[in-house]
Amino acid sequence: MNILEKISQVQNSFSKSERKVADVIIASPETAIHSSIAALAKAADVSEPTVNRFCRRLETKGFPDFKLHLAQTIANGTPYVSRHVDVDDGPDAYSAKIFESIMAALDDARKSLDIVKVNKAVDYLTQAKHISFFGLGSSSSVAHDAQYKFFRFNIPVSCFDDVLMQRINCINANDSHVIVIISHTGRTKSLVEIANIARSNDAIVIGITSEDSPLAQASNLVLSMDVPEDTDMYMPMASRIAQLALIDILATGFTLRRGDKFMQNLKRVKDGLKDSRYEK
Amino acid sequence: MNILEKISQVQNSFSKSERKVADVIIASPETAIHSSIAALAKAADVSEPTVNRFCRRLETKGFPDFKLHLAQTIANGTPYVSRHVDVDDGPDAYSAKIFESIMAALDDARKSLDIVKVNKAVDYLTQAKHISFFGLGSSSSVAHDAQYKFFRFNIPVSCFDDVLMQRINCINANDSHVIVIISHTGRTKSLVEIANIARSNDAIVIGITSEDSPLAQASNLVLSMDVPEDTDMYMPMASRIAQLALIDILATGFTLRRGDKFMQNLKRVKDGLKDSRYEK
DNA sequence: TAACAATATGAAATTAAATTTCAGTGACAT
DNA sequence: ATGTCACTGAAATTTAATTTCATATTGTTA
Secondary structure, three states, X not given: OOHHHHHHHOHHHOOHHHHHHHHHHXXXXXXXHOOOHHHHHHHHOOOHHHHHHHHHHOOOOOHHHHHHHHHHHOOOOOOXXXXXXXXXXXXXXXXXXXHHHHHHHHHHHHHHOOHHHHHHHHHHHHHOOEEEEEEOOHHHHHHHHHHHHHHOOOOOEEEEOOHHHHHHHHHOOOOOEEEEEEOOOOOEHHHHHHHXXXXXXXXXXXXXXXOOOHHXXXXXXXXXXXXXXXXXXXXXXXXXXXXHHHHHXXXXXXXXXXXXXXXXXXXXXXXXXXXXXXXX | OOHHHHHHHOHHHOOHHHHHHHHHXXXXXXXXXXXXXXXXXXXXXXXXXXXXXXXXXXXXXXXXXXXXXXXXXXXXXXXXXXXXXXXXXXXXXXXXXXXXXXXXXXXXXXXXXXXXXXHHXXXXXXXXXXXXXXXXXXXXXXXXXXXXXXXXXXXXXXXXXXXXXXXXXXXXXXXXXXXXXXXXXXOEHHHHHXXXXXXXXXXXXXEEOOOOXXXXXHOOEEEOOOOOOOOOOOOOOHHHHHHHHHHHHHHHHHHHHHOHHHHHHHHHHHXXXXXXXXXO
């Protein structure tokens, strides 16, 4: 892949003229990629076919293809391969690793998300007379975020991170309620119990949780994402970011379902917040 | 430098045919760099001159030069490109776009984050006798998440999303307090006022906010990230996810600074939570 | 809504670039 | 000395990219 390394590897099999080409390229790859074959030939004091033969020897299709490879090689520094934070990582190393592992997790989450179920969830949410978001611990901040988002839509929405309040909310629920329960593991006892109470009152329970977990079994609809949880630090990191992304998706689906007029309403909300801010 | 990002930036100035070219390239940059202008034109169902004009609009010398830029961009795998959600996108389309936008934003955030400042923030946090996290609206869920994370460290940490509580907390602050204020815009009046109160009591104020904002000016240390905020939906999306990533980074830095014994403590906390969960 | 202006688009012509062909050169062996 | 073989570049060829220009489309004004 790295064409410059390859040049130095096959150095011995080069002819005298080809060596000249190699030298010019190694001396200034940046110049080489912006040169025509004629310019490069002149710089190396060889003929154009020699440059072309040089390129082919590197197993490229020809000069333009060679330039492409060279461009990729000099594009940028090496990315971190190991995603796990190491005890003697410096700030730059662990920062990069965390960003990368989050992005990798989001990529996995995207691939594993069932779009049909997302659409179904949006169906439920748009038809709901009342929406509640529940979460505990780390997931409670996701629930708060969801509440904040849906609150902008000017629909009745609640968020509870208190098991008693959650329970009361479920006891009073009915078939026009949608309860969204967020739990990465799906094994938190109280949340499973609460889901069952809601179900017994004909409320719709959407679980943002792991497939096949007790909470998943207690939900009407499960939105699950495969996220490799980083056990390094013994705390949830990537999972809740994937959950937030899912909340964004649900909110977006909700908005799109409601149409254009609704979006203008969102804009109005945003504009209305201006007074609480300093002017730019 | 990132030509794909540039394509999405100048998207609106494209003509209908140029947009077609953009779509084909974004859909498969890998294919694009190995295509001739004729092949690409055919794939996008436009003429060759259109492709050429498209390249020039991106401030490249022409098609071959464009390919060079593109090759450099995708050198380390296909990067994430933020695309705007369209009113007639289906669930699969908007889901994919949201995931990609978030990842693109994280990528930008990573590049723009000042690691020296991160390290300085970790310094402050490790030396603090008390840490408070403040946020309002969307940022309040980030503050909650931060509190939850640092609470596991078994250090005095608070989180307030109520302006009065925040104010009281700052009035009582002293030089052993670190106040982390989270605000994407950095223009929320009450938060700026609160920052000034904390500063007047010699507390350390860390602002997770925009560079050069009023809040940034009122902070001892500013952690800023360039995140292209999606104005599509008129609500914060990418910015708060970048903030969460930053919280993870700070928590990780904190953990690493405390050493091995401390990590075992985190494990103990995690194990201690088992009783509240169903067994696997 | 007609008429115009501005812009966008692609066919064809042109230009530029890369590749192939082929003949000349020199190194080495016989 | 001369034949062989690999190396090299001039010239021809092929391929690709760019420019030109005529036509179509869109938007704007009367």
